[in-house]
Amino acid sequence: MTAMDETRAAAIQRRNKRAGIGIATVAAGMVGLSFASVPLYNLFCRVTGYNGTVQTGQAAPGATDRTINIRFASQTDRNLPWTFVAEQAGMNVRLGEEGLAFYSATNRADTPVTGVSVYNVTPEKVGRYFHKVACFCFDEQTLAAGQRADMPVSFWVDPRIADDPNTRDVTTITLSYTFFRTIEDAQRAGALASAGPHVGRARAN
Secondary structure (H helix, E strand, O other): HHHHHHHHHHHHHHHHHHHHHHHHHHHHHHHHHHHHHHHHHHHHHHHOOHHHHHHHHOOOOOOOOOOEEEEEEEEEEEOOOEEEEEOEEHHHHHOOEEEEEEEEEOOOOOOOOOEEEEEEEEEEHHHHHHEEEEOOOOOEEEEEOOEEEEEEEEEEOOHHHHOOOOOOOOEEEEEEEEEOOOHHHHHHHHOHHOOOOOOOOOOOO
């Protein structure tokens, strides 16, 4: 091999080494991004109200003169042997005023069953203005055979919804809850296929 060939081979080797390092760096970054994407996405939803995600943990600022209608919807996964309903179809609340509503759940099975709920509001664009003070969402609920439980939710709507050009025309907000069987309960019952989304261990912030 000539000196020129040796120089060319060394250059190719260095180039391949740099390319390998670059690929490894990109791969590591993608793995790190995949781990970070879920909390970042959740943070994004909480800040922006994207996908009907509501705000949490803030006290109501005080009532204004304008009112808005809140409708309450409930769904139960077909594999969860519960009857889950909203105790009121809707209510009018003043913007900035804390409201209180009730849902109820009844276990129709002859054994204890554990469920967990998820929620959102529609239209989705109002998520950033709908504030949940306290509710039963994301907390595991275990009902004994035949047991009925009342499940309250307190909330308020930010008065700034009336100033936003994208939401000032909204007169009705629908708060919707869906109950699923937890993964753990389904495993104990030998019915993994009866479980809902992997939210059994989720907790609200």
